[in-house]
Amino acid sequence: MADAKPSASGAAEGSLAEEFAVPSQVEELRGRMAEFAERHGVAGRRVVLITSGGTKVPLESRTVRFLDNFSSGRRGASSAEYFLDAGYAVIFLHRHRSLYPYTRLYSGINLLDALTAEPECARVVVDQSALPNIAAVLTRYQAVKAAGLLLPVEFSTLSDYLHLLKAAAQALSGIGSKAMFYLAAAVSDFYIPASEMPEHKIQSSNGPLQISMKMVPKMLSPLVRDWAPQAFIISFKLETDCSILLERARRALATYRHQAVVANVLDTRRGYVVVVTRHEQHELQLSDEDARHNVEIEERIVSNLAAAHHDFMLQG
Numbered sequence: 001m002a003d004a005k006p007s008a009s010g011a012a013e014g015s016l017a018e019e020f021a022v023p024s025q026v027e028e029l030r031g032r033m034a035e036f037a038e039r040h041g042v043a044g045r046r047v048v049l050i051t052s053g054g055t056k057v058p059l060e061s062r063t064v065r066f067l068d069n070f071s072s073g074r075r076g077a078s079s080a081e082y083f084l085d086a087g088y089a090v091i092f093l094h095r096h097r098s099l100y101p102y103t104r105l106y107s108g109i110n111l112l113d114a115l116t117a118e119p120e121c122a123r124v125v126v127d128q129s130a131l132p133n134i135a136a137v138l139t140r141y142q143a144v145k146a147a148g149l150l151l152p153v154e155f156s157t158l159s160d161y162l163h164l165l166k167a168a169a170q171a172l173s174g175i176g177s178k179a180m181f182y183l184a185a186a187v188s189d190f191y192i193p194a195s196e197m198p199e200h201k202i203q204s205s206n207g208p209l210q211i212s213m214k215m216v217p218k219m220l221s222p223l224v225r226d227w228a229p230q231a232f233i234i235s236f237k238l239e240t241d242c243s244i245l246l247e248r249a250r251r252a253l254a255t256y257r258h259q260a261v262v263a264n265v266l267d268t269r270r271g272y273v274v275v276v277t278r279h280e281q282h283e284l285q286l287s288d289e290d291a292r293h294n295v296e297i298e299e300r301i302v303s304n305l306a307a308a309h310h311d312f313m314l315q316g
């Protein structure tokens with residue numbers, strides 16, 4: 001008798017194990033994430049795993065060139081702050097050097113322009129007008145740090161991201177429905193398997209470059225079914241064509257059967273998103289007045305999802 005066809009989630013897991021290099025620190029990071037989740041779970045706190053930033057897909061094993069996914073990391077970093085304000089502990093799985101909670105507020109500023117060395121260099125003085133709200137932001141950051149509420153974990157490549165997402169899911173499995181996955185990272189749909197990748201830098205003397213890339217297995221399948229079946233899972237859907245956005249978001253929800261999709265269009269993502277769930281959809285939009293008061297759409301997204309997570313935990 002022929003072997004049964006593997007399920008979508010089984011096939012994705014198989015391909016993860018066979019075709020994506022395991023990052024060297026994955027065991028240590030899994031342990032740190034598990035300890036973090038347990039400590040906060042025992043204290044009755046909800047824990048959110050936020051993914052943030054774009055993945056990098058190498059074209060050569062000794063990588064000179066790579067395919068990147070667009071994401072500044074601002075959505076993930078600002079959302080982390082709002083989740084912390086809402087009482088969550090946060091695992092921040094982010095692309096190396098993408099925006100980071102709190103420091104993101106000063107990413108456009110050259111720090112050295114805000115500092116003056118006093119005579120003899122015994123002290124360095126901060127010009128607070130060059131770093132808006134720095135005292136208040138520093139106080140919030142230090143309180144979060146002292147309470148151990150934010151655990152940063154970095155990825156660069158798609159392989160790092162996929163393995164660390166699995167490790168995070170395993171680490172959070174002990175806290176059941178108290179865990180939320182907020183998958184805001186922009187993840188590549190395409191990659192070159194290690195077995196097909198040239199070792200050395202591709203030579204331009206060989207003429208125009210033609211590459212063929214494989215489809216990245218959809219890890220939402222094993223995440224929802226096998227790795228974190230009790231957790232509250234949110235994916236993001238990014239399109240540039242608004243006419244297909246909601247249909248794609250609903251299709252993702254029907255395929256993976258997780259709790260919600262946050263749908264956004266690249267050009268309008270800072271002011272408008274739709275939170276799509278199985279039975280409803282909520283449009284979240286900033287008004288001109290909100291924009292004048294520097295309200296961020298992530299505050300609305302997090303408030304909407306934290307309330308839905310609360311209801312989800314009561315039902316479970």
Ligand code: 9Z3
Nearest residue numbers: 071072073074075184185186187236237238
């Ligand atoms: C998003 O849609 C995020 O909202 C953004 C945030 C990446 C647009 P920024 O970091 O932007 O603030 O500059 N993330 C998900 C993107 C994605 O790759 N989604 C996949 C898809 O749409 C599914 S997981 O197919």
